[in-house]
Structures are given as structure tokens and as C-alpha cells.
Amino acid sequence: MDYNFHWQPVIGRLPDLLLASLDTLQVAALSIVLGIVIGLLLAILRMNARGRWTPLQWFAVAWIEIARNTPVLFQLFFFGFGLGAWGWHLSPFMIVLAGLSFNCAGYLAENFRGGFQSIPDTQYRAARSVGMSAGQTYYHIIIPQVLRKVWHPLTNQIVWAVLMSSLGMLVGYQELTGSAQYFASRTYRIFEYFAVVALIYYALVKLILMASRMLGWRLFRSEGGV
Amino acid sequence: MIDITNLHKRFGPLHVLKGINLTVDKGEVLSVIGSSGSGKSTLLYCINGLESIQDGSIRVDDTEVHHPKTDLNRLRQKLGMVFQQWNSFPHLTALENVALAPRIVKGQSKSEASERASEQLNHVGLGDKLDSYPHALSGGQQQRLAIARALAMEPSLMLFDEATSALDPELVGEVLDTMRMLAREGMTMICVTHEMGFARDVSDRVAYFHQGIMEEIGPPEQLFNTPQSEHTRAFLSKVR
Ligand SMILES: Nc1ncnc2c1ncn2[C@@H]1O[C@H](COP(=O)(O)OP(=O)(O)OP(=O)(O)O)[C@@H](O)[C@H]1O
Numbered sequence: 462m463d464y465n466f467h468w469q470p471v472i473g474r475l476p477d478l479l480l481a482s483l484d485t486l487q488v489a490a491l492s493i494v495l496g497i498v499i500g501l502l503l504a505i506l507r508m509n510a511r512g513r514w515t516p517l518q519w520f521a522v523a524w525i526e527i528a529r530n531t532p533v534l535f536q537l538f539f540f541g542f543g544l545g546a547w548g549w550h551l552s553p554f555m556i557v558l559a560g561l562s563f564n565c566a567g568y569l570a571e572n573f574r575g576g577f578q579s580i581p582d583t584q585y586r587a588a589r590s591v592g593m594s595a596g597q598t599y600y601h602i603i604i605p606q607v608l609r610k611v612w613h614p615l616t617n618q619i620v621w622a623v624l625m626s627s628l629g630m631l632v633g634y635q636e637l638t639g640s641a642q643y644f645a646s647r648t649y650r651i652f653e654y655f656a657v658v659a660l661i662y663y664a665l666v667k668l669i670l671m672a673s674r675m676l677g678w679r680l681f682r683s684e685g686g687v
Numbered sequence: 688m689i690d691i692t693n694l695h696k697r698f699g700p701l702h703v704l705k706g707i708n709l710t711v712d713k714g715e716v717l718s719v720i721g722s723s724g725s726g727k728s729t730l731l732y733c734i735n736g737l738e739s740i741q742d743g744s745i746r747v748d749d750t751e752v753h754h755p756k757t758d759l760n761r762l763r764q765k766l767g768m769v770f771q772q773w774n775s776f777p778h779l780t781a782l783e784n785v786a787l788a789p790r791i792v793k794g795q796s797k798s799e800a801s802e803r804a805s806e807q808l809n810h811v812g813l814g815d816k817l818d819s820y821p822h823a824l825s826g827g828q829q830q831r832l833a834i835a836r837a838l839a840m841e842p843s844l845m846l847f848d849e850a851t852s853a854l855d856p857e858l859v860g861e862v863l864d865t866m867r868m869l870a871r872e873g874m875t876m877i878c879v880t881h882e883m884g885f886a887r888d889v890s891d892r893v894a895y896f897h898q899g900i901m902e903e904i905g906p907p908e909q910l911f912n913t914p915q916s917e918h919t920r921a922f923l924s925k926v927r
């Protein structure tokens with residue numbers, strides 16, 4: 462073991478790495494937003510199954526099952542090489558965005574479904590009985606309570622999206638990990654680069670957890686915060 | 688005030704209400720008693736349109752509740768309801784629980800709604816709990832909160848579905864007292880209840896439900912002292 466550490470090249474590239482981490486955050490944030498919207502739709506479709514199964518419900522269940530029970534990497538490859546085989550070529554950014562959104566939507570759908578089902582039917586009836594419309598009932602009564610229930614899983618999913626985006630490297634997307642790989646291969650300071658990048662990921666995750674806790678504390682003061 | 692004719696309610700094959708005819712006048716207090724599963728709760732849900740009906744009609748003042756053109760959200764403002772399970776909104780303070788619907792449904796300003804809500808809460812004896820969240824209230828307090836929430840919409844009729852039966856015995860009294868107070872103030876009330884004392888003292892009439900049929904109705908003295916129907920007699924001998 463006579464490895465000599467050379468941190469100089471890494472430090473010099475720090476601004477580039479920080480910029481690349483913005484790409485990481487951007488693709489993660491977008492896929493979480495898409496994941497929330499699609500996940501909600503999937504959850505609603507799946508909850509409305511009640512015995513009779515239409516093609517839409519099968520679609521929702523298939524999405525959820527595949528997203529949750531196959532490796533994320535395969536899901537990314539599907540949007541990359543899979544669609545590519547059909548002559549449909551997405552940019553690396555779009556591959557990562559589609560793959561992560563697909564995965565997040567599947568996971569969040571089940572969290573949302575659990576959240577909705579944990580709110581007793583009587584809450585809905587009570588709200589309707591004072592004259593609230595269905596929309597008002599969801600906006601003022603149901604959603605805030607569901608949000609509280611899914612707050613932790615949602616936070617976890619955001620963290621996962623940030624970490625999973627590093628797989629983007631394998632389909633050619635230059636986010637944080639991809640950039641580090643690129644610089645490292647030019648300088649051979651592989652260990653140094655990835656040590657610094659790990660620290661950056663760690664800091665990002667900690668920031669997300671802190672923000673989630675602070676926001677949760679404000680939103681859910683009624684029940685003693687999260 | 689309420690006019691129910693030949694009401695039939697089914698849940699699939701289950702025939703829950705089998706031809707109910709009933710009128711309730713303004714200012715009247717009607718208690719509904721009967722064994723579990725006889726359709727008492729379902730009757731209340733049909734009256735405020737939370738459940739559909741399969742035949743017959745229900746009219747509140749001059750509105751046909753189950754007419755497709757009826758604006759149920761508007762109608763329900765007239766019909767307050769208190770449920771067996773205390774279902775206050777857990778993410779809102781007592782004051783917000785009461786003020787929310789007047790604000791978003793009736794369009795009152797925030798300050799007006801809050802002011803009236805605190806009056807209602809005072810009225811039911813929760814004047815010192817305005818900023819408490821439901822989890823910090825006892826069952827009896829939550830039930831009074833539910834009453835205040837319904838009253839804040841200024842209903843002309845109140846439906847009570849076993850408002851006390853999920854409460855610890857020592858908390859029943861405070862809720863019944865609140866209901867008595869409303870009756871004295873002239874509120875029209877339909878109370879599904881297991882509290883025979885309350886039914887006897889407070890109601891103008893008592894109705895006995897048996898397997899989806901209104902078996903007997905009359906003033907409390909008559910129903911409790913000289914019940915006409917076999918089933919009523921059997922039921923009363925069990926609950927006493
Ligand atoms: N949503 C529903 N779907 C199917 N069946 C229902 C539904 N709601 C009530 N029922 C059935 O209708 C019948 C009457 O129920 P209801 O709740 O009106 O009785 P109840 O007289 O209020 O009884 P309890 O004293 O137990 O509250 C019962 O057999 C019940 O199982």
C-alpha cells in the first residue's frame with residue numbers, strides 16, 4: 462500500500478462538481494414532482510377497482526408492480542436501450558427522468574393508497590354533512606391528513622431519487638457521479654474524486670432531511686410535528 | 688319541516704328500510720330507538736343525502752332531497768349532523784374545526800367566522816378550548832365540538848346518530864345536557880339514541896324501529912308505558 466493521495470486536482474474541480482450536483486438535484490426534483498402527480502393518479506385508479514377491473518386498473522397495477530419489484534437499473538435501461546431497440550431514442554437526461562419518475566410513481570402510489578385508506582370514511586361524511594363539496598372536502602380535510610401520513614415515505618423517496626440518479630452515469634447522463642467519473646478517468650485520482658462526491662451526496666441528503674423535518678414541524682404542529 | 692313517504696333503502700340485496708312514512712314538525716324533538724341493524728343510522732344518512740334511496744321521497748321544507756337537481760351542499764347547511772364516532776378534524780384546532788365550513792361554504796370572512804365559532808364553542812361549554820387540537824380533548828368534549836361545528840352552519844334541523852354511545856359513561860351526561868339545551872331552545876331534532884331516559888324526558892315523540900320498519904311511534908309516555916306492538920314490548924323489556 463503505497464498510494465499517494467493527491468487532492469489538488471479534485472479541489473480544483475470542486476466548482477464543476479458542485480455544478481454537476483445541481484443537475485443531480487434537478488433531475489431528482491423533476492422526477493419527484495412527476496412521481497407525485499402520476500403516483501396520485503395510479504393510487505386513485507387502483508383504489509377505485511372495487512371488484513370490477515378495467516384495463517386502466519390493470520395498467521395501474523402493472524405499473525406499480527413493475528416499478529416496485531424490478532431493479533431500478535433495468536427500469537432505466539428500458540427507457541434507454543429498450544426504447545432504443547424500437548427506434549425511439551431519448552436523450553440521456555430524458556432516460557433518467559423517465560426511469561426515475563416511473564420508479565417514484567410506483568412507490569408513491571402505494572404510499573398514497575395507504576395514506577388515503579388510513580383516513581376513516583367518517584371524516585369524509587362529516588365534512589360533507591356541513592355542506593362542503595367533494596373538492597373542498599379533499600382539499601381541506603382529506604389531503605392534509607394524507608400528507609401527514611405520507612410525509613416520511615415521501616421524504617425517503619426524495620432521498621432515493623437523489624441517490625438513484627447516480628445510475629444516470631450508466632446511460633450517459635453527466636450528473637454528479639457521471640462528471641466525477643469523467644474527471645477521475647482523466648487524472649486517475651479515482652479514490653479522491655469519489656470520496657469527495659460521496660461527501661457531497663451525504664451533505665445533499667442531510668439537507669433534504671433537515672428541510673423535510675423543519676417543514677413537517679411547521680405543517681403538522683397540531684400533532685406535535687413529525 | 689320533514690316529510691318522508693314510503694321510503695325504501697337497499698344495499699344491494701339487503702333491504703334496510705322498508706317503506707317508512709314519517710313527518711317531523713318544526714321545533715319537534717323526535718327520538719328514534721331500536722335494536723342494532725334496524726336501519727336507524729341509514730335513515731339519517733338518507734335524510735341529508737349521504738345515502739341514496741331506491742324508492743319513495745324525502746322532503747325537507749319544500750326541497751326534494753333526492754331529486755337529481757337538488758343542490759345537496761346547500762341543503763346540508765340546513766341539516767346539522769352529529770355522528771357516533773367523534774369525527775372532529777384532527778389537523779385543525781377546535782376553533783378552526785368550527786369556523787372552516789362557515790368560511791368556505793357560506794363565504795364568511797375569516798374574522799367573522801372565528802368570532803361566531805368562538806360563540807358557538809362558548810355555548811357548548813368549550814370556551815376555554817378554542818386553540819386546543821382534538822387529540823387533547825376528551826371524548827365528551829370532542830362530541831360537543833362536533834355539535835358546535837354543526838351549529839355554526841345555523842341549521843334548522845339537527846340529526847344525532849347515537850351521539851353518546853361511544854363515550855365513557857361519565858362523559859355521557861355533558862353531551863346529553865348540551866342536547867337538552869338545544870331542545871329547550873326550540874331546535875328541531877331527530878335523535879337516534881340508546882338513552883331511554885333522554886328519549887323519555889326530552890322528546891315530543893319516540894319512534895321504534897324494527898328490521899327496517901317503523902313499528903311504532905307516539906309520545907314517550909305512550910310508547911314507554913303502553914307500547915302497542917309486541918316487538919316494542921320485547922325491546923323495551925330488554926333495555927330496561
Ligand atoms: N354502506 C353499507 N353497505 C352495506 N350495508 C350497510 C351499509 N350501511 C349499513 N348497512 C347495513 O344496513 C343495516 C342497517 O344499518 P344501520 O347502520 O342503519 O343500523 P342501525 O339501526 O343504525 O344499527 P346500530 O344501532 O348498530 O347503529 C345493517 O344490516 C347494516 O349492516
Ligand SMILES: [Mg+2]
Pocket residue numbers: 727728729848849
Ligand atoms: Mg347506527
